[in-house]
Amino acid sequence: MTHAVLDFASFSSSAPTAEEIQLIESSVAQFGAPLLLLDCDIIRQQYRALRDALPNVTLHFALKPLPHYAVVRTLLDEGASFDLASSGEVKLVAAQRVPADKTIHTHPIKRDQDICDALAYGCNVFVVDNLNELEKFVAYKEEAELLVRLSFRNSEAFADLSKKFGCSPELAIQIITRAKELGIRIKGLSFHVGSQTMNPQKYVDAINVCNDLMLKVVSLGLPALSTLDIGGGFPVSYSNKVIPIGEFCKPINEALSELPETVSVLAEPGRFIVAQAVTSVASVMGQAERDGKIWYYLDDGIYGSFSGLMFDEATYPLTTIKQDVQRYPSVLAGPTCDSIDVISEHIMLPKLDNGDLVIGRMMGAYTSATATDFNFIQRAQCIAFNEEAGQKVQLG
Numbered sequence: 001m002t003h004a005v006l007d008f009a010s011f012s013s014s015a016p017t018a019e020e021i022q023l024i025e026s027s028v029a030q031f032g033a034p035l036l037l038l039d040c041d042i043i044r045q046q047y048r049a050l051r052d053a054l055p056n057v058t059l060h061f062a063l064k065p066l067p068h069y070a071v072v073r074t075l076l077d078e079g080a081s082f083d084l085a086s087s088g089e090v091k092l093v094a095a096q097r098v099p100a101d102k103t104i105h106t107h108p109i110k111r112d113q114d115i116c117d118a119l120a121y122g123c124n125v126f127v128v129d130n131l132n133e134l135e136k137f138v139a140y141k142e143e144a145e146l147l148v149r150l151s152f153r154n155s156e157a158f159a160d161l162s163k164k165f166g167c168s169p170e171l172a173i174q175i176i177t178r179a180k181e182l183g184i185r186i187k188g189l190s191f192h193v194g195s196q197t198m199n200p201q202k203y204v205d206a207i208n209v210c211n212d213l214m215l216k217v218v219s220l221g222l223p224a225l226s227t228l229d230i231g232g233g234f235p236v237s238y239s240n241k242v243i244p245i246g247e248f249c250k251p252i253n254e255a256l257s258e259l260p261e262t263v264s265v266l267a268e269p270g271r272f273i274v275a276q277a278v279t280s281v282a283s284v285m286g287q288a289e290r291d292g293k294i295w296y297y298l299d300d301g302i303y304g305s306f307s308g309l310m311f312d313e314a315t316y317p318l319t320t321i322k323q324d325v326q327r328y329p330s331v332l333a334g335p336t337c338d339s340i341d342v343i344s345e346h347i348m349l350p351k352l353d354n355g356d357l358v359i360g361r362m363m364g365a366y367t368s369a370t371a372t373d374f375n376f377i378q379r380a381q382c383i384a385f386n387e388e389a390g391q392k393v394q395l396g
């Protein structure tokens with residue numbers, strides 16, 4: 001909609017700039033609070049940074065952390081591909097006219113209807129990690145091609161996605177062998193090392209195991225695999241700084257260079273593309289003094305945009321428009337009647353008035369996507385800025 005400069009790239013809870021304040025206040029005046037301000041320029045910047053860091057890898061944006069039409073459209077313009085996991089996500093990309101050959105469906109466990117919906121759209125690459133799921137594709141063996149997902153446990157990640165999904169290399173061989181008997185095409189292997197993985201060695205180890213497995217497949221006389229999907233998990237800086245993405249990807253590229261030249265590589269980044277692109281704006285609804293602290297009740301909370309505090313492990317840098325030097329021990333609570341709905345129990349804040357605005361940074365990934373309507377309280381409205389590349393209008 002609007003074209004404006006947003007300078008939300010800062011990693012700290014540093015004070016908002018005058019330009020930012022003007023944009024936030026005019027947005028609240030127009031749309032009310034709470035809001036999520038989505039800066040499509042940051043989507044572009046993050047996509048380009050990862051593309052440059054992984055030059056030989058096709059990037060399929062995983063919709064899950066922020067399934068928003070403006071993100072899809074921005075990334076489509078950038079030449080990105082997409083990673084889908086549900087019929088709802090299929091609908092969203094179809095509505096934005098994403099060509100189906102730019103999509104893969106990576107949910108390891110699907111209903112027949114999910115497979116049919118994806119195939120009807122034209123997406124024909126799917127993921128399996130067990131023999132039961134493989135059998136579902138007997139009916140679709142003409143159209144569908146499969147990736148076999150391997151499991152690599154990672155206790156350090158925000159979400160260890162190899163506990164719930166993925167198989168051992170031994171089971172992968174069984175699946176590939178059975179697929180050959182059933183006449184189902186196996187395109188390659190995939191894995192997800194876990195979301196917000198700080199250590200690139202996790203990818204390197206997984207790539208090396210997959211490389212060995214691909215050799216084993218050939219030595220067993222099974223059809224050679226053509227694809228390796230290295231998943232998502234690329235980290236962003238919340239409170240702690242992480243390694244810059246170019247540096248992070250260096251060992252990954254080295255490991256990938258050991259693969260046979262015939263293998264094409266994809267990745268499924270989610271968080272890395274969107275986390276930094278959204279700034280939340282909530283307003284103070286009321287306040288009370290309890291046990292020597294001031295409790296501020298905001299119109300957004302744990303059941304809303306801050307759901308990542310429960311479902312994810314992110315710590316979002318928070319700040320306020322009011323920047324008085326005098327700060328007091330404060331609590332930031334959400335709007336529902338539930339006692340767990342507290343965003344921060346210990347935060348030093350200036351004295352706020354009702355209606356004052358609290359700003360959350362790095363609010364793009366796994367925030368609004370996991371928000372609920374608990375207490376019938378409306379979710380924050382998401383407003384997209386800078387949807388057209390190169391049409392930035394300077395404010396002020």
Ligand SMILES: *Cc1c(COP(=O)(O)O)cnc(C)c1O
Nearest residue numbers: 062106195232233268269270271
């Ligand atoms: C969640 C998910 C992603 C995205 O992971 P990030 O950690 O956000 O990059 C990619 N692929 C699959 C299969 C997922 O479930």
